[in-house]
Amino acid sequence: DAKTTQPNSMESNEEEPVHLPCNHSTISGTDYIHWYRQLPSQGPEYVIHGLTSNVNNRMASLAIAEDRKSSTLILHRATLRDAAVYYCILRDPNNDMRFGAGTRLTVKP
Amino acid sequence: EPEVTQTPSHQVTQMGQEVILRCVPISNHLYFYWYRQILGQKVEFLVSFYNNEISEKSEIFDDQFSVERPDGSNFTLKIRSTKLEDSAMYFCASRDRTGLGQPQHFGDGTRLSIL
Numbered sequence: 001d002a003k004t005t006q007p008n009s010m011e012s013n014e015e016e017p018v019h020l021p022c023n024h025s026t027i028s029g030t031d032y033i034h035w036y037r038q039l040p041s042q043g044p045e046y047v048i049h050g051l052t053s054n055v056n057n058r059m060a061s062l063a064i065a066e067d068r069k070s071s072t073l074i075l076h077r078a079t080l081r082d083a084a085v086y087y088c089i090l091r092d093p094n095n096d097m098r099f100g101a102g103t104r105l106t107v108k109p
Numbered sequence: 110e111p112e113v114t115q116t117p118s119h120q121v122t123q124m125g126q127e128v129i130l131r132c133v134p135i136s137n138h139l140y141f142y143w144y145r146q147i148l149g150q151k152v153e154f155l156v157s158f159y160n161n162e163i164s165e166k167s168e169i170f171d172d173q174f175s176v177e178r179p180d181g182s183n184f185t186l187k188i189r190s191t192k193l194e195d196s197a198m199y200f201c202a203s204r205d206r207t208g209l210g211q212p213q214h215f216g217d218g219t220r221l222s223i224l
Contacts, residue, residue, distance in 0.1 A: 032210035034210070034212065036212075038152070041217075042217050042218075043113075043200045043202075043215035043216050043217045043218050044144075044152060044200065044202075044213075044215045045215065046212035046213065046214065046215075049210055049212060051210065087152075091210060096142065096154055096157045096164070096165050097154065097213065098154055099144075099151050099152040099153070099154075100151065101151050102151070
């Protein structure tokens with residue numbers, strides 16, 4: 001997998017939007033952008049993925065830059081249960097995933 | 110919603126003993142994975158499995174490790190002679206065949222403690 005760069009940690013206030021950035025300047029044309037999160041004492045959990053267009057689902061939105069060299073995971077209204085490590089992963093459909101260190105999100109009441 | 114289940118949730122084993130970690134992937138999935146996470150570290154890929162054979166394995170997955178799909182529902186990871194450094198959380202994941210870029214679905218893991 002191509003490399004991604006994420007901030008080590010971020011803080012948010014409860015009920016406010018959170019924008020988690022990810023840089024992937026070496027992304028190739030076939031790489032999908034996947035986001036997973038890992039809550040304390042749980043396995044990784046799929047959040048969202050996309051290729052070129054912005055994506056929305058019940059958990060989050062994914063905004064992908066026009067040149068695809070960066071993306072942003074948007075949690076529209078953070079809750080205490082959203083406190084987790086968020087992983088941005090590039091995935092070629094034929095290859096398996098490799099996790100980086102991710103961004104540890106802290107949500108303050 | 111279908112989920113990946115792993116048993117046991119916690120396994121304590123003496124160093125040098127064999128251990129088998131068990132996973133029941135989502136029923137219509139065809140790709141299976143094992144990952145591990147040493148305490149405080151990142152999730153590390155171990156092996157992927159498709160069509161009854163290993164598709165890819167990492168440098169961690171040496172001769173002490175093996176995987177098997179003994180029947181239509183279980184997917185197991187065996188460590189033949191455990192070492193202290195095998196202590197970690199082990200996560201199983203599965204993926205549907207259809208659709209490019211489809212996500213992997215993870216279990217909640219087995220905590221392996223080697224004494």
